[in-house]
Amino acid sequence: MNMLRQYKVPLHIYMAMMDLQERNERLFYKLLIDNVEELLPIVYTPTVGEACQKYGSIFRRPQGLYISLKEKGKILEVLKNWPERNIQVIVVTDGERILGLGDLGCQGMGIPVGKLSLYTALGGLRPSACLPITIDVGTNNKDLLKDEFYIGLRQNRATGQEYAELLEEFMFAVKQNYGEKVLIQFEDFANHNAFELLAKYSNTHLVFNDDIQGTASVVLAGLIAALKLVGGKLSDQKFLFLGAGEAGTGIAELIALEMSKQTKTSIEETRKKIWLVDSKGLIIASRKETLQHFKKPWAHEHEPMRTLLDAVKAIKPTVLIGSSGVGKTFTKQVVEAMASFNKKPIILALSNPTSQSECTAEEAYTWSEGRAIFASGSPFNPVEYNGKTYVPGQANNAYIFPGLGLGLIISGAIRVKDDMLLAASEALAAQVATENFEKGLIYPPFSNIRKISAHIAANVAAKAYELGLASRLPRPKDLVEYAESCMYNPVYRTYR
Numbered sequence: 001m002n003m004l005r006q007y008k009v010p011l012h013i014y015m016a017m018m019d020l021q022e023r024n025e026r027l028f029y030k031l032l033i034d035n036v037e038e039l040l041p042i043v044y045t046p047t048v049g050e051a052c053q054k055y056g057s058i059f060r061r062p063q064g065l066y067i068s069l070k071e072k073g074k075i076l077e078v079l080k081n082w083p084e085r086n087i088q089v090i091v092v093t094d095g096e097r098i099l100g101l102g103d104l105g106c107q108g109m110g111i112p113v114g115k116l117s118l119y120t121a122l123g124g125l126r127p128s129a130c131l132p133i134t135i136d137v138g139t140n141n142k143d144l145l146k147d148e149f150y151i152g153l154r155q156n157r158a159t160g161q162e163y164a165e166l167l168e169e170f171m172f173a174v175k176q177n178y179g180e181k182v183l184i185q186f187e188d189f190a191n192h193n194a195f196e197l198l199a200k201y202s203n204t205h206l207v208f209n210d211d212i213q214g215t216a217s218v219v220l221a222g223l224i225a226a227l228k229l230v231g232g233k234l235s236d237q238k239f240l241f242l243g244a245g246e247a248g249t250g251i252a253e254l255i256a257l258e259m260s261k262q263t264k265t266s267i268e269e270t271r272k273k274i275w276l277v278d279s280k281g282l283i284i285a286s287r288k289e290t291l292q293h294f295k296k297p298w299a300h301e302h303e304p305m306r307t308l309l310d311a312v313k314a315i316k317p318t319v320l321i322g323s324s325g326v327g328k329t330f331t332k333q334v335v336e337a338m339a340s341f342n343k344k345p346i347i348l349a350l351s352n353p354t355s356q357s358e359c360t361a362e363e364a365y366t367w368s369e370g371r372a373i374f375a376s377g378s379p380f381n382p383v384e385y386n387g388k389t390y391v392p393g394q395a396n397n398a399y400i401f402p403g404l405g406l407g408l409i410i411s412g413a414i415r416v417k418d419d420m421l422l423a424a425s426e427a428l429a430a431q432v433a434t435e436n437f438e439k440g441l442i443y444p445p446f447s448n449i450r451k452i453s454a455h456i457a458a459n460v461a462a463k464a465y466e467l468g469l470a471s472r473l474p475r476p477k478d479l480v481e482y483a484e485s486c487m488y489n490p491v492y493r494t495y496r
């Protein structure tokens with residue numbers, strides 16, 4: 001840590017950490033686990049975003065497996081080249097929508113690598129059981145295509161049938177090579193592929209999409225916890241989203257599902273409490289014809305509203321959620337409007353990395369006169385306002401996916417179901433302690449994350465058993481204890 005702390009530039013710490021991961025994996029994980037709050041912003045958002053942008057020029061060794069269009073017909077062989085055999089989790093991207101940074105092509109590899117290091121550090125999966133994969137179908141990023149250090153195929157993205165066939169071959173090669181119980185996490189695919197891949201493979205494979213489902217689960221957990229601060233039930237809230245992509249519609253759907261379960265009303269009914277704004281304004285019934293299919297359920301009757309500010313004023317939401325990938329969109333006027341009709345407005349600026357955050361923590365607290373309950377996708381430091389310290393929470397799927405994955409694996413689950421995401425949310429919300437609430441936090445600190453992950457894993461596993469989707473039998477009695485006993489610990493072995 002002393003050596004790492006000599007670097008003042010976060011990217012340099014990132015590079016030193018990647019070197020350490022290569023040279024002494026156990027020590028890498030020991031540092032990451034013991035200093036999680038300090039190192040998470042390095043190996044994960046926001047620094048990992050910068051690393052992906054510059055990946056070609058900081059490249060040392062391939063840390064994961066690249067599968068390109070050129071390997072079509074040979075994907076199984078390529079998988080067999082990976083030195084580890086007992087893979088339990090794959091995080092795969094095609095690099096088309098890396099965080100809120102757009103198409104970074106093959107340079108998106110930083111994301112599967114970073115996510116999997118959290119699977120180990122936060123969720124306790126063995127490093128050797130984790131496989132980062134980047135599918136290279138080209139990139140439409142003009143700067144990268146011209147960049148002499150670009151590491152991927154120099155062509156525009158393959159689409160349509162060519163794309164679908166490569167992914168189909170990949171999905172079945174994975175199942176053939178690693179079996180039914182390998183978990184495949186889809187990460188940072190563009191909207192048009194993300195929804196389709198998830199729908200296509202969720203009935204044949206153990207898959208989930210972190211941006212759609214992981215984000216949904218973490219936000220729902222934060223909202224359940226936030227109700228302890230604002231009072232009332234989830235169904236008493238009114239939600240407005242800026243951004244109707246994977247995160248926005250994924251969160252909206254999980255909230256609607258939870259409200260529908262709590263109030264025993266239909267999901268069509270509970271969806272009516274949720275409004276979404278996209279780049280064309282408020283999503284309303286008169287736009288239905290031209291909307292992408294994943295936006296259609298949110299097209300309610302309303303007059304057109306062009307801007308977020310107009311929509312906020314008209315809808316008067318109690319919860320405002322930013323998931324558009326576009327920074328600085330929660331302006332002073334927007335936050336002031338939220339604060340004008342809410343005693344405690346809930347404001348979540350989820351877009352990553354920090355540069356894409358809809359507003360900063362300081363802005364949220366200042367513009368709401370310290371009344372906002374604020375959390376963001378990338379971390380912000382505590383803020384002093386009028387002599388009081390406000391600690392913003394980090395509403396990031398990193399709270400959920402390591403524990404969710406651990407729960408799926410220890411139960412031998414063969415499918416992911418929405419009820420498991422709800423179970424994960426409830427477990428996370430239950431981990432927020434009184435002392436966290438007192439600081440305005442709606443998430444527990446990351447310093448306890450391994451304990452939190454064990455609780456999430458236990459709740460998810462319990463749900464898998466309940467649904468008859470768990471194949472590890474008999475069911476362990478105490479699932480929290482069992483989850484903890486399965487977790488990897490980076491300790492040196494004693495020499496004999």
Ligand SMILES: O=C([O-])CC(=O)C(=O)O
Nearest residue numbers: 045099100211352396397
């Ligand atoms: O990586 C993160 O910090 C969260 C995430 O999945 C994304 O922004 O795409």
Ligand SMILES: [Mg+2]
Nearest residue numbers: 099187188211
């Ligand atoms: Mg992501």
